[in-house]
Amino acid sequence: MPIQGEIHRSTYYDSVALMLAQREARDQPGVEDVGVVMATDANKEILRAGGLEFPGLAGARADDLAIVARAASEEEARAAAAFAMQVLTRRRVSTAGDAYRPKTVASAARALPEATIVLISVPGRFAHSVAREALDAGLHVLLFSDNVPIEHEIALKARGREQGLLMMGPDCGTAIIGGAALGFANQVRAGRIGLVGAAGTGLQEVASLIHRLGGGITHAIGTGGRDLSSAVGGVTMLAGLRALELDPGTEVIVLVSKPPAPEVAGRILAAAAACGKPVVAAFVGATVEPTGQVQGATTLEEAAIRAVQLACGTEAALPPMRSLPEQEAGRLSTDQRYLRGLYSGGTLCYEALVLLRPHLGAIYSNSPADPSEALEPVTRSREHTVIDMGGDEFTQGRLHPMLDPTLRLARLRQEAADPETAIVLLDVVLGYAAHPDPAGALAPVIREVREQASREGRHLIVAGSVCGTDDDPQNAGAQRAVLVEAGVLVEESNARAVHLARLIATRQGKREVRSMRKVVAAAAATTAWPEVGRVSALLGARPAVINVGLDLFAESLQAQGVPVVSVDWQPPAGGKQHLLDLLDKLEG
Amino acid sequence: MDINAANQEAMGRVLTAQPVLVGVGRALDLIPGMSLDLILHAGPPITWERMSGPLRGAIIGGLILEGRAGTEAEATALVERGGVRFEPCHHHAAVGPMAGVTTASMPVYVIENRAAGNRAYSNFNEGYGKVLRYGAYSEDVLARLRWINGTLAPAVGDALQRAGGLDMKAMIAQQLTMGDEGHNRNRAGSAIFGRLLAPHLARGGLSPEVLEQVLRYFADNDLAVLNPVMAACKATMDAAHGIAGSTVVTCMARNGTDFGIRVSGLGDRWFTALATVPVGLYFPGFSAADANPDIGDSTITETAGIGAFAMAAAPAIVKFVGGTPAEAAAATLEMYEITVGENPAFGLPPLDFRGTPTGIDIRKVVRTGITPRVNTGIAHRMPGIGQVGAGLVRPPMACFEQALEAMADLAT
Structure with a gap:
């Protein structure tokens, strides 16, 4: 050609x-x-x-x-x-347009003097200097960029702490501050629950389910995926927790993360216990020992339900599961034994892994719960496989699956053609900056592969959930309807879709393994609170944003009516490393 | 080495400078280091072999004016046997537009910086058309120079004496509120200049014919004030030069072949790269193919924070930057990205009297990839034809990268 x-x-x-x-x-x-x-x-x-x-x-x-x-x-x-x-x-x-587009954070701050947050999505190797410039200018930072060296993260967070500023990220995809959705985030009702999360789609799922349950949130503060590692030490989660403790609108606090480093979890939980407000800790994959007003949650759904109960004082529950697993499983052929999960949300994928493993045994993945279950090569599924399509293996030189469904659709065809596939598990993540119609992109392919399987004498089950709210630009209700119409078993939460998939898969052969759940508990000693006066000021008003990097985020803020100025960012010194080294030397 | 403190010191000297036009005199008598065999030119140092057409033409004209040669051939022969020394105006506290050729007998304006005590010099502006600064040296060009030398300069010098000098900083501040940016447009400034001198010229005992000629010079020449403005900028930036550790640019200049810059903390070194042809609008009958690479010391205006840096102030010439006042404002806004501070003495009306972006920091230029903007006239590449257009040019990034490397070497 x-x-x-x-x-x-x-x-x-x-x-x-x-x-x-x-x-x-x-x-x-x-x-x-x-x-x-x-x-x-x-x-x-x-x-x-x-x-x-x-x-x-x-x-x-x-x-x-x-x-x-x-x-x-x-x-x-x-x-x-x-x-x-x-x-x-x-x-x-x-x-x-006609107006001048500032080239640096400093001149953008001049153009939008009320700016409080800088949203940075430049390539990781350049992120440090932009974030540093923002912090030095007294601005809070949401650093979306990944591939930022951990020593840069530590230095930036130390600087943020010193300045009393919120340093969200790196690798922070989601935050909702004062009603403004920053990065990938949903339109969630205002309410009394405050969230701090080290897991982007984890925050999205909990916030969306709170909305679904009739509750609402004050803020959702992102910390970045590595915040609760030993090296970083939970600096941002601690600051977020403190700020929500002091926030008069917040009555209940939810912490969301993958399993933290035990000593960091200890510090965070001790601080949570000391904070005087009820706290729900959803450390997906780890069990939290209850202490004082701190309670754990096994799933993101459970975290949302508990938080809404605490905030509203009433029983909160999602409608019962719609599907009949027995009936579905009964239609499978004997060869159809395996579950294949194709996720766009990293935390949702991880939640699936930790919920499935105790019942189905090994789950192969590109982000496995246990190193022995690493999927090699990632292009070929093996037995039960659950894949994070947003993992580095799939996003090199490509858009994230939350923006571009192409790769996931190809993989869906591949899994559907495998005669051993019994059930395909999916997520659909909505919100600002996400694909305008993800269900619409999936539906025709789902319909096509199910019909093909049926012609081959197989009943292919597709189950999943929609992470988002009816107020999102894509409208969760409408997205669910499109999926249902295409034959997807749509559940109210990821945990439920996983549960359904698990019930069906276990009918085809059970291989229970004893998996050790991590247990984390509050440390005996409490850590001193950081100074968060400026964070409180941030939470007290609707933010104004300086966007450095993806225009997508500025456009989504504009759509929400949030004041935003975009920096016309170019790689510093044309990306020439030797000049950057000289500049670092001369800028100290 | 605290670079930021050094730059603040440099900025302080720029902001507190008080350039005053104190008088007029002969280059040989006033310019330090001037001698009969020396010709000053614009831009960084250059040899005869590498000089462009307009610069060579101006030098030939200068030698004929000085009586050191009778013809082009004689002048060339004199140069080629080593009878003439060439040095940049900038090495002698002087500046000159375009070719910048200044010879021993030429009259020069004297600017005194009353804050720092230093002085700077510039030759007289000849007006439009065929002029020496564009490399023309025909008899009418030389006759005009002799008139400037013998008639205009003494009259203006005399008037300045009686006026007690002319505060250039106040004058520039005024012209910026009247549609000038001080480099490509000096119509308002020249009008103020003429107006301030007129009563003193009237009392100079000149014959009505001579007075008419002198007043007509101011009436006809929208660039009359350009040269003293440039010298005022030079006096200002020289005061900020030589501060250890400072990364502020104190000089940008072009000789028609190379673009060169100097930096406060890097001594007398030039950082040069080949000059480019400005992007601009051409007079009827001319095109970019006729243009000489960038030439002249007039970039001292941008170095001091006016000229293209004050583009927002000059709606009449927005055609050079795309055509709308918003684009002119954007041109100035872009320059704040690479400067240390603002000069509150030069408030720009369209930007709510925000001070002009001042003090180019080589670090910011390299980091942002934004080179300074320069408004400029465009010379024909052949000597003697003159100006063919005007437009916009930016210095080569290599000048700033080299300077950054030199500064990093010093820091180790």
Whole structure:
């Protein structure tokens, strides 16, 4: 097939802009595959591996833009490449307008003097200096970027603590501050429950379920996935906990995380016990010893239910499970023995793993609960497999599955074609910045693969849940209806979808294993509270945001009516490392 | 080495500078180190072999004006046998627009910085059309220079004496509120200049014919004040030069071949790279193919925080930056990204009188990838043809990268 490739010298676009252009160009007539990438060595390798090598690629440099298309005809390939460039430049123009776009946090702060938070989503190696500039300017930070070295995280959080500022992240995907959804977050009713979470989709699930149960939240503070590691020590969770303790609107606090380092969990739980407000700790995969007003929750759903009960004083419950597992399982053929989970939300995937393992035995995964269950290669499922499609293995040079369903759809076809697959488990994550219609993208493929299986004499079960609220731009109710229409067994929460899948799978063969649940308990001594006066000020008002990185986040804030200024960010010193080293030396 | 403290010191000296136009005199008598065999030129040092057309033409004209050669051939021969020394104006506390050629007998403006006590010098502006600063040296060009030398300069010097000097800082502040940015547009400033001098010229005992010629010079030449403005900027930035550790740019200049900068904490070193051709609008009949690479010391205005840095103030020339006042404001806003501070003495009306972005920090330039903006005239690449357009240019990033490397070497 003809390939058309071009190199644009010294032309930088951020990876999401590139991937959006790639996605759109791929839909052009006759196109088989498209690459729109910065010509880094890693990306050049990806293009080669994908059969998208072209003359000139080898000589391109990391700050050059490479566009390549393979299509049925040369004309179509050329048109697709030109279209990709158009998409890139069109995005630029539409955001530039007449007004000046500041190039640094400092000048953005001047343009939006009421700004309180800087939302940073630049590539990880550049994130530290932007976050540092923000903290030095007295601004709170939500650092979305991942691949930030842990020593940078430690230094930034120390600086934040020193300044009394909230340093959310790195790798913090979700926060809701004063009703404003930052990053990937949902439109959740205002209420009396405050959340602090080290797990993005964990926060989204708990917040959405609180909304579903009739409750509401004050704030959802993100900490970043590594906050509760020994090295980082829970600095941000402690600050968030303290701020929610002092927040007059918050009556109940929920902590959400994957299992923390035991000593960090001890410190956090001791602080929680001392805080004077009821606290629900959902450390998915670990059991929390109750202490004083602190209680544990085994699932994200349970955390939401307990929090709503504490806040409203009434019994809260989701409607009973709709499906009949026995009946579903009875329709499976004898070869259909395995469960295949295809997740877009990392915490939801992890919750599935820890809920399934005690009943189904080994669950293979790219983010396994036990190293012996690592899936190798990640492209081929094995027995019971649950995959985090948002893991690094699947997002190199691609958009996250919450934005681009392409890879998950391909994997869905692959699993559906496997005669051993009994049930496919899915999540659909809604909210600001997520795909505008994820259920709509999944439904036709689900319908198609179930019909195909049925022609082959198999009954393929697809179960899942929708993480989001009816107030989200995508509308959770409508998304559920689309999935139900496509034949998906839709449950009210991830825990329930997992439960249903588990009941069906165990009917096909039980292999119970004794899995040791981690138990965490409050430490004897309490840690001194950090100073959070400025965090309280942040929580006391609707935020105004400086966005550095993905335009997507600025657009979602605009849609919510949150004042936002976008920094027209470019890699510092053109990304030249030796100059960056000199600058570090001269800026101290 | 505390760079930020050093830069604050540099900024302090810029902000407190008090450039006053105190008088006029002969280059040989006033400019330090000036001599009969020396010709000063714009930009960083350059050899005859590498000089562009307009600079060579201006030097030939200068040698004929000085009586050291009668023809182009004689002038070239004199240069080629080593009879002429060339040095940058900037090495002698002087500046000159375009070719910047200043010879021993030429009259110069004297600016005194009353805060720091230093002085700076600039030649006289010749007006438009065929002029020496664009490399023209025909008889009419030389006749005009002789008139400036013999008639205009003494009259202006005399008037300045009687006026007790002219506060350039106040003058620049005024012109910025009247539609000038002080580099490409000096119409308002030149009008103020002429107005302030007029009563003193009237009492200079000049014949009505001579007085008319002198007043007509101010009436016709929208660039009359450019040269004293440049010298005022030079006096200001020289005061900020030589502060150990400072990363503030104290000089940007072009010789038609190279663009060069100097940095406060890096002594007398130039950091140069090949000058580029400005992007601009051309007079009818000319195009970019006719343009010489960037030339002139007038970038001292941007170095001091006016010119393109004050673009927001000059709606009349927004065509150079895209056509709308919003784009002019954006041009100035961009410069705040690379400067240490703002000069409250130069408030910009369209930006709610925010001070002009002042004190280019090489670290900020390298980090942001934003090079300073420069408004400039464009010279024809052949000597003697003159100005062919005006537009916008940016210095090569390499100048700033080299300076950053040099600063890092010092810091170790």
